Amino acid sequence: MAGISQSKCSPTDTACICTDKELTAAITECVAVKCTIREALTTQNVSYTTCGAPIRDRSHLVSGFGAGGGAVALIVYFVRIFAKYTVPAATFGYDDLSITIAMALGVVFSVLSLILTKNGYGKDIWTIxxxxxxxxxxxxxxxxxxxxxxxxxxxxxxxxxxxRVFPEMYFRRLVLIAMAATIAYMIAFVLVSALQCQPVSLAWTHWDGEHEGHCNNVNAQGWAAAGINISLDVAIIVMPLGLISRLNLHWKKKLQISIMLSVGVFVTIVSILRLDTLFSFAKSSNVSYDGVPFGYWSSIELHVGIICACMPALYSLFKHYFPQVFGGGTVRGKSTKGSTKGSNTGRSSRGASPAIHLDFQKDDNKDNFHPLVDVESIRGDSRPGVAL
Structure with missing residues (x-):
């Protein structure tokens, strides 16, 4: 009332009170100093309602990207599993187990997105x-x-x-190092996130300022996790490109495989966009509304990553049913010692598989040379290849 008494507006002139910027600033300052957070939110809700402020709601973005992205990722995952049963040379491995765990958690993430919107995520915090x-x-x-x-x-x-598909020893060492770094990143930041506040419950009760305890700098924690995550993405994308460029393949197949493995570039771009929204989210006092972009970019990154990991299996499946489109054999005249072994043999009793294999071979200059070839060209080789 002190602010109103000093303004040109009468206490009953709602239109004047709602449009007087100096009065609004004075009331906001008073509320911030003298009111609790709960009282401040209640005051803001009453003020906005009285002045007829529009009700903002973008919860559909949270549920849309969460549920929609999860549905697309789940379909692609099932196609991957279907490919494992359909393509003759395909086998199940640890990559399938890992992506199954990721997909299961992706479904949990999507379900939680729907629960978030049910509780008001996507609306202004003072309306919740x-x-x-x-x-x-x-x-x-x-x-x-x-x-x-x-x-x-x-x-x-x-x-x-x-x-599974790149047997060269030096490359396998790089992969194992990257895998160890990824697992270390996961364990470290799961612990940091789970123990970000003491007591733990303060992570979801601190907002009202009425609970004792302390929390880590969640903003710095988020930036550190995002930075390492992007670095790992870039490393994983770049690692195989040198090997692919040297493979004894038709340019068409090299291009197809490079595109297939480089879809992860989009995931990295999404990670960077998500990192940009993290800054706005971290400094906001209206997290339920301002945090929406951070939420849906996280959902996009998560689900597109799963789709990216399923691309090789999808490639094998498409090549199985559309060999004319996804074909393109080895380049003639570039085979190494032993590479012609079985190259002119007939197809197996199960029929020709369009899956891609690695034929494990050696030459005089390298301990291991592993050209990527069509399964049709190695059917006569006693050393089995590895399917995508």
């Missing part, structure tokens, strides 16, 4: 019931852990795939 704010932050806390494990297991799945 207090117990719903606590519930939103609790779900967000769980989401942090789920996100870290999911993106990490997706990386592990891709690295396990590399181990």
């Amino acid at each position: 019931p207090f117990d719903h704010i606590t519930e939103i932050l609790k779900i967000y806390y769980i989401d942090e852990v789920v996100y870290i494990i999911t993106v990490s297991m997706t990386k592990v799945a891709i690295l396990c795939f590399y181990l």
Whole structure:
């Protein structure tokens, strides 16, 4: 009332009070100094309602990207599993186990997105019931852990795939180092996220300023995790490109495989966009509304990463059914010692598989030379290849 008494507006002139910027600033300052957070939110809600402020709601973005992205990723995952049963040379491995764990957690992430919107995530925080704010932050806390494990297991799945198809020893060492770094990243930041506050419950109750305890610098923690995550993505994308460029393949197949493995570039771009939204999210006092971009970019990154990890299996499946489109054999005249072994033999009794294999061979200059060839060209070789 002190602010109104000093303004040109009468206490009953709602239109004047709502449009007087100096009065609004004075009331805001008074509320910030003398009111609790709960009182401040209640005051803001009454003020906005009285003045007829528009009700903002973008919860559909949270549920849309969460549920929609999860549905697309799940379909692609099932196609991957279908490919494993359909393509004759395909086998199940640790990459399939890793991506299954990632997909299961991706479903959890999608379900939590729907629960978030049900509790008001996507709306201004002063319009949300207090117990719903606590519930939103609790779900967000769980989401942090789920996100870290999911993106990490997706990386592990891709690295396990590399181990299956690239047998060169030096490259396998690089893959194992990258895998160890990914697992270390996952364990470290799961622990940091889970123990970000003492007591732990402060992670979802601190918002009202009425609970004792302390929390880490969550903003710095988020930037550190995102920075390492992007670095690992870049390393995983770049690692196989040199080997692919030297493979004894038709240019068409090299291009197809390079595109297939480089889809991860999009995931890295999404990670960078998510990092940009983290800054806005961290400094906001209206996290339920301002945090929406950070939420849906996290969802996009998570689900696109799963789709990326499934690309090799999809490539094998498409090549199985559309060999004319996804064909392109080895380049003639570039085979190494022993590479013609079985290259002119007939097809197996199961029929020709369009899957891609690695034929383990040696030459006089290298201990191990592993050209990527069509399965049709190695059917007569006694040393079995590895399917994508």
